[in-house]
Amino acid sequence: MDFFRTENLSISFGGVKALQSLDMNIEKGEIRGLIGPNGAGKTTVINLITRVYNPTEGAVSLEGIDLLKSKPHQISQVGICRTFQNLEIFKSMSVLDNVMVGRHIHLGGSMVDSILNLGRAKREERKGIEKVHEILRSLNLDDYADSSASSLPFGKMRLLELGRALASEPKLLLLDEPGAGMNAEEIKALDTFIRKMRDQLGITILLVEHVLSLVMEISDQITVLDYGVKIAEGSAKEIQSNPKVVEAYLGSEE
Amino acid sequence: MSEKITNKIYIIGALIVLFILPFVIEKSYTMYILNLVGIYAIMTVGLNIVLGYTGQISIVNAGFMGIGAYVTALSIVKLGIPIYVALPMAGILTAGIGIIIGFPALRLGSHYLAMATLACNQAIQLIMIHWKSVTMGAAGVSLSSVNIGPIALNSNHRLYFLVIPIAFILIYLYVNIIKSKLGRSLIAVRDSEIAAQSMGVSSAKYKTTAFAISGFYAGIGGGLLALVIGYVSPESFGLNESVFHLAVLVIGGTATLPGPILGSIFFVVTPELFHWMVEYKVLVFSLIALIFIIFMPGGIYGLVKSGLPGWTFKRILNKA
Numbered sequence: 001m002d003f004f005r006t007e008n009l010s011i012s013f014g015g016v017k018a019l020q021s022l023d024m025n026i027e028k029g030e031i032r033g034l035i036g037p038n039g040a041g042k043t044t045v046i047n048l049i050t051r052v053y054n055p056t057e058g059a060v061s062l063e064g065i066d067l068l069k070s071k072p073h074q075i076s077q078v079g080i081c082r083t084f085q086n087l088e089i090f091k092s093m094s095v096l097d098n099v100m101v102g103r104h105i106h107l108g109g110s111m112v113d114s115i116l117n118l119g120r121a122k123r124e125e126r127k128g129i130e131k132v133h134e135i136l137r138s139l140n141l142d143d144y145a146d147s148s149a150s151s152l153p154f155g156k157m158r159l160l161e162l163g164r165a166l167a168s169e170p171k172l173l174l175l176d177e178p179g180a181g182m183n184a185e186e187i188k189a190l191d192t193f194i195r196k197m198r199d200q201l202g203i204t205i206l207l208v209e210h211v212l213s214l215v216m217e218i219s220d221q222i223t224v225l226d227y228g229v230k231i232a233e234g235s236a237k238e239i240q241s242n243p244k245v246v247e248a249y250l251g252s253e254e
Numbered sequence: 255m256s257e258k259i260t261n262k263i264y265i266i267g268a269l270i271v272l273f274i275l276p277f278v279i280e281k282s283y284t285m286y287i288l289n290l291v292g293i294y295a296i297m298t299v300g301l302n303i304v305l306g307y308t309g310q311i312s313i314v315n316a317g318f319m320g321i322g323a324y325v326t327a328l329s330i331v332k333l334g335i336p337i338y339v340a341l342p343m344a345g346i347l348t349a350g351i352g353i354i355i356g357f358p359a360l361r362l363g364s365h366y367l368a369m370a371t372l373a374c375n376q377a378i379q380l381i382m383i384h385w386k387s388v389t390m391g392a393a394g395v396s397l398s399s400v401n402i403g404p405i406a407l408n409s410n411h412r413l414y415f416l417v418i419p420i421a422f423i424l425i426y427l428y429v430n431i432i433k434s435k436l437g438r439s440l441i442a443v444r445d446s447e448i449a450a451q452s453m454g455v456s457s458a459k460y461k462t463t464a465f466a467i468s469g470f471y472a473g474i475g476g477g478l479l480a481l482v483i484g485y486v487s488p489e490s491f492g493l494n495e496s497v498f499h500l501a502v503l504v505i506g507g508t509a510t511l512p513g514p515i516l517g518s519i520f521f522v523v524t525p526e527l528f529h530w531m532v533e534y535k536v537l538v539f540s541l542i543a544l545i546f547i548i549f550m551p552g553g554i555y556g557l558v559k560s561g562l563p564g565w566t567f568k569r570i571l572n573k574a
Contacts, residue, residue, distance in 0.1 A: 050452055076454040088449035090442050092509070100435075101442045105454035107435050111463065114434040115427055121435060168453060 001064050003028040003204065004172055009048060009058035018044045019228045021058065026172070026206065026221075031198055033219030033236075034208045037248055040225040042208040043085055046174045050075050050082050062172060077105055079171035083161040083178055085208075091150040095141060098149050098160055099132045102167030135163045139193070155186045166197070172204045173197065179211040187214055194218055216240070224248065269422070276414050285410035289482045291522045292421035293475050298502045298514035299428045300471025305500075306509035307432060308464035309444030310359050314371040315499040317378035318469045320491030321348045322476030324382065327395045327486045337400055337407075337481070341420075344477040345470045352469020356462035375496050382488035394487030397480060407481060417478050424471060429511060431467065440464055505546045507553030516554040 004026040011019050019041045026032045034042050047053045049060055051072040060067040065078055075081075081102070090098050100107075107128050109121025136142040139159045144152060149160060158178055165173055175194070179187045191214055197203045209215045215222060216236040224232040224239060226248040232239055239245055279285060297319055304312050325344040329335040335343075358370045382389050389395070400407045407413050431437050442450035443457045451457055480486045498521070506517020528538055550557050 052448060071456075072451040073454055073456040076452060082452050084449065088446040090445040090449065092445055093438070093441060097438055097441075101438055101450065101455065102453050104435070104439065109435070111436055114436040115431055117430045117434060125435065164449075164453065 002026075002061075003030075004062050005060075006045075006049075007059045009045075009055055009060060011044065011048060011053055011055050011057075017228050019048065019055075019225075022225075022230055024223055024230070024233075026204060028171075028204055029198060029202060030220045031194065031205045031207060031218055033215035033222040034206060034225065035210075035212065035215055035222060035239075036225035039227075040248075041228040042225060043176055044228075045225075046082055046176050046206075046208060049080065049174060076168045076170065080174065081165040081168045081170035081172075082174040083158075083165050083176055085176040085180065087157055087161060089149045089157055089160055089164075091148075093149055094146050095136065095149050095152065095160060096129070096132055096145040099135055099164050099167045100128060102164035103128045103132060105168060132167060135166055138196075139163050155182045158182065159190075162193070166201075166203075170203060172206065174206045174208075176208050177210055178207070179209055179214050182211075187211060190214070191218055272418055272422070276411050282410045285414050286482065287522060287526060289410060289413055289417045289478075291518050292417045293478050293482065294499075294502060294518035294522055295515045296421050296424050296478070297472045297475035298499055298506070298518055299425055300468040300475070301499050301503055302509065302514045303428065303431065303440065303471075304464040304468040305503065306513070307437060307444065308440040308461060309364075310356075310461055310464060311364050311368040312371050312465070312468060313368055313493070313496045313500065314355055314375040314378070315468065315472050316491045316493070316495035317375040318348050318352060318472030319476035319479065319495070319499075320378060320382060320486075320488070321351055321469075322473030323480040323486045323491070324389060324395070324476075325473070326477030327397050327480045328388070330400055331395055331397060337402055341474060341477045345474040348473025348476070349466040349470040352465040352467070353462050355469075356465030359461045359465065360458050372493065372496070375491075375493055379488050379492055382491065389488070392488060394485055395480075397484050397486070400481055410482070413482055417482065420474065420478065424474065425515065428471075432511060436460075436463070501543060505543060505553050507555030510553070510555045513553055513555045516558075520554060 002025045006022050006024045009019060009022040009024075010017070022045065024032075034045060036042055044053065048055050049067065051067065051070060055068070062078055062080060067075065067078060067080075070078055090101060093101070107121070107124045109119060109124055113119045113121035133142060133145065136145055139162065141156065141159055141163060144156065149157070152160060158181070162175070162178060178194075179190055182190065194205060194207070195218060198205055207215060207219060216239075219236060222232075222234065222236060222239045223230060224242075224245050226244075231244045231248060232242045234242070275288065276285060279288075297315060301312065301315050304310050322344040325347050326337070326340045329340040329343065330337060355371065355374050359367055362370055383392050385391075402416070405412065407416060432440075439450070439455045439460050440463075442453070442455050443460050447457050450460075476491075502517040502521045503514050504517075505520060506515065507513030524542070528534075546553065552560070
């Protein structure tokens with residue numbers, strides 16, 4: 001059984017075929033890069049996996065579980081979490097609370113417990129806060145724990161999104177351009193952090209990225225999309241020398 | 255830790271003041287005003303949860319309040335149910351109606367939701383007018399001398415000891431809600447529904463919960479209002495009342511913990527201060543409200559927090 005697979009995954013928006021029959025298998029513990037020129041359908045893939053969009057055709061599964069049977073809010077329970085290209089942080093909350101929302105599915109206790117601030121809800125809340133501090137420390141964000149999330153510099157907001165997704169303890173993490181808007185130094189730190197997530201936490205990663213140097217360096221396998229169609233798949237070396245990929249990025253020579 | 259302790263001192267201090275007030279104040283009318291403040295605080299605190307923290311525009315709060323008032327009044331007058339059963343029943347029933355009215359919120363965006371809840375408010379009022387066999391129609395229902403056991407609730411002083419403890423408990427629970435996983439989930443849905451969903455927060459569940467909570471609060475508030483005024487009629491629960499709740503919340507400070515309480519004090523007490531200028535009362539009052547909306551969008555709480563009084567207040571706190 002494959003760890004994660006998409007089969008014939010397709011979607012069109014009013015006649016525009018944003019993604020055409022994508023077959024993709026990701027192995028457990030893999031870092032998979034997903035690249036392609038602007039509008040190639042990379043974010044669409046993430047939105048399909050997380051059920052933001054309904055595919056017109058095809059199947060998606062994680063460890064044999066059919067994801068199309070889940071509602072959007074159930075995807076994290078199956079073990080998939082994501083970050084957002086255009087930052088979707090909870091602006092009015094503190095940094096700590098943002099990551100606490102990421103912890104949502106692990107915090108037990110009924111709503112009544114919550115309202116009365118009693119019992120299981122209170123205990124798990126306390127445990128959750130400890131865990132969240134741990135995550136923030138690993139991202140060097142712990143000093144900002146009580147600051148308002150909207151006051152963070154841009155690069156740190158990206159890290160916050162990463163921390164929030166990590167808090168749900170996903171098996172598969174979908175990163176949508178985590179390096180966008182970061183400087184070289186921040187990208188280097190991100191590189192190390194992504195490896196650490198895989199090596200120490202055993203998280204499988206699908207990395208959608210514009211910063212090609214980052215993708216080439218850390219991906220085990222790379223999938224290339226162009227106009228919604230997969231045009232190549234393989235190791236960084238194979239991709240770099242693939243004429244179809246070169247053409248998609250630089251245009252054909254004629 | 256020290257913040258927790260100072261908070262506790264404030265709460266105990268407030269409790270003592272609230273307990274002493276009815277013994278110091280002799281005027282029945284003043285007690286009536288205090289009871290109204292408590293009731294409006296209850297109702298707008300609930301509205302703050304759905305509108306402020308969950309970001310779902312609700313213009314049906316007066317309808318909820320009316321349901322609570324009618325359930326309380328009718329079950330006491332017609333069925334002889336004791337008040338300590340009738341009042342919780344009013345809250346729970348209105349919460350149920352809140353869930354039903356919350357369903358459109360799952361599909362409708364802000365402006366359409368405003369229209370839908372407004373229509374619900376009108377529908378509730380029409381039912382009160384036309385379902386005469388139960389509601390007694392436009393004539394309304396009178397409640398005379400309600401008892402709790404042997405004690406007759408026949409004065410504003412006595413009602414105070416019913417209204418204020420309930421208000422205190424409900425406000426305490428409201429603070430718990432906002433500071434718990436539940437409140438965090440509501441705010442998450444408001445700030446970014448797509449991110450909340452991908453973290454496992456079901457926006458459908460939490461939006462309907464928010465409507466249920468606001469229904470519960472408005473239902474209890476309406477029930478208490480029926481007791482304090484002693485009379486329930488459909489005209490009290492129209493669109494203008496819903497808009498009034500909205501104004502209380504906006505001027506107090508939307509999505510802030512003390513906002514609705516400050517707004518309730520402002521809106522119930524200030525008109526009384528302008529009694530001497532009877533003809534211009536509404537005009538002056540509306541002007542004050544307008545000034546707030548234009549120049550102080552953060553409401554009274556925002557003003558206190560950012561302005562000089564707040565600043566000095568914080569300095570004192572930090573030194574303590």
